[in-house]
Amino acid sequence: MGRSPCCAEDANLKKGPWTPEEDQKLVDYINKNGLGSWRTLPKLAGLNRCGKSCRLRWTNYLRPDIKRGKFSEEEERVIINLHSVLGNKWSRIATHLPGRTDNEIKNFWNTHIRKKLLNMGIDPHTHKPRTDLDHLLNLSQLLCAAQLGNLMNPWDTVFKLQADAAQLAKAQLLQNLMQIMNTNKPANVESAAGFLGSQNPYSLEGLLNGTSTLSAKEQTPQTQNIQNSAGAIPQASSEYQAAEDPWAYFQSGVNYESLDMNNQSFSNSFEQTENPLPKLVSGSPETSPINQMENKTDTAPDFSIYDYEAWEKLIMEDEADSSYWKEILDFTSSSSSPISW
DNA sequence: AAGGAGGGCAACCGCTCATTA
DNA sequence: GTAATGAGCGGTTGCCCTCCT
Incomplete structure (x- = not known):
């Protein structure tokens, strides 16, 4: 079905950056009348803009509860964690970061976090190591x-x-x-x-x-740690x-x-000395959200992600329909072997 | 000092979904 | 049931600023 493009009926509507005067008009109007129909707002507020443009300006910039400035490390961590679960659902992610807009988070992801993950060899889409x-x-x-x-x-x-x-x-x-x-x-x-x-x-x-074929003396201590002669990690x-x-x-x-x-x-995450491959970083089974959800503390492997409440909330909110969730849930209900990705 | 390149961010575009008549 | 409308979302664009040569 779709709908006709916003503002198509009036090509004379202004586009581009907002002026301080326009901002003031919009703020004054909303302060006085509250949020209503965005369609009629521009005319009533005396703005030569389309309603969509007004809404965007308000929600992304003029809203009084907007938090501006650099993202904190905590916020960055939350964004990464939520993105691994929700994907590019910026508005959903934004609901977990008070004062941040979806647009701001999206920009931050694309300009900072995405590059960071790529540089680390992690696919920013899947949050898994790149194997391409x-x-x-x-x-x-x-x-x-x-x-x-x-x-x-x-x-x-x-x-x-x-x-x-x-x-x-x-x-x-x-x-x-x-x-x-x-x-x-x-x-x-x-x-x-x-x-x-x-x-x-x-x-x-x-x-x-x-x-x-690298000689031992070419290897740094760190590399030698990984590749020691006993095969232990x-x-x-x-x-x-x-x-x-x-x-x-x-x-x-x-x-x-x-x-x-x-x-x-x-x-100190690797206790095994027999297996040359790294063991997964462990979280205690009793704290694993999946174990708690499925009551499988005896068979499920160590698996620590986010705190249980956050997980539960996310799952309740996002019907577990993605392959990502299926993958995890299938695994926890069927496997007792080490998780592998 | 000038100008080109790249990054960051605000704003726009086009689409989908929800609601209403 | 269908079409029109409103609102919101994600992707993209383009401007501005900073840095580098």
Whole structure:
């Protein structure tokens, strides 16, 4: 059915930035008469604007309860968490952030958070590690470039930045490979292995077990931590914890800001010493929202995301119809094996 | 100092959904 | 049941400012 474009009936209506005079007219009118029909408001308020434009100006800028200024870390964390559940439902997200508008949140996401996640190798749409081949190719090529640089310039300082980039790339590549391996989808593993075998000097096996063609002295202590000879996953710095399983790290309620490379906080999340693959970051079963919801503290794996009340509220509000929720709910009701994404 | 590039943000566009006649 | 209308939402655009060369 649809509807005719707003304001189509009058091409003379003003568009573009609002002037202080127009703002004042709108504020005065609403203060005096309250919110009513946006369609008739412009005429009554003496504005040469369409109602839609007035509504937008009011809700996004002039409303008295608008909170302006930079987003706090807490707000950023809330946005990321809510986005992982709600997707691009900016108005829904905005309802959880008093004083923030959907437009403001949307802009903040697109200009800041999205880039941040991409840089971390996390798909901003799915909030899962990126496994697309383009991304892997970039990381792989970065590694090749760094390796060549080291061979050709042993006195190294010239290539310090390159090496730093390689370090980051290595972490991300490792992370992606682990995620692919962890999905229990043979096709993914094969394609990743084949891809690496053909285009990368490091074998998949080498990257996973720490015997890549990088010499030991080229590896930083952090890298060696991940790839120690016993195959155990030792304590890792927060960024490496995130690198190994950023999805779980994210789910645990991480503040992405803490993934800054300067952050030195440590987390002892990996208790297993047999399995070379990282164990998921744990939350106590009794605090897991899913366990509480389904009363399955005995079989469900450790799984910590948001607080229970927030989860319950979100699920009640957003009928659990997305594949995302189905994935989680199916898993918790059927599986006792480690969660894998 | 000038101008080009890129980022941030306000505003617009076009669509869908809900309501009403 | 259908069409018209109002309102809201998400995506996109374009302007302005800052930074870099």
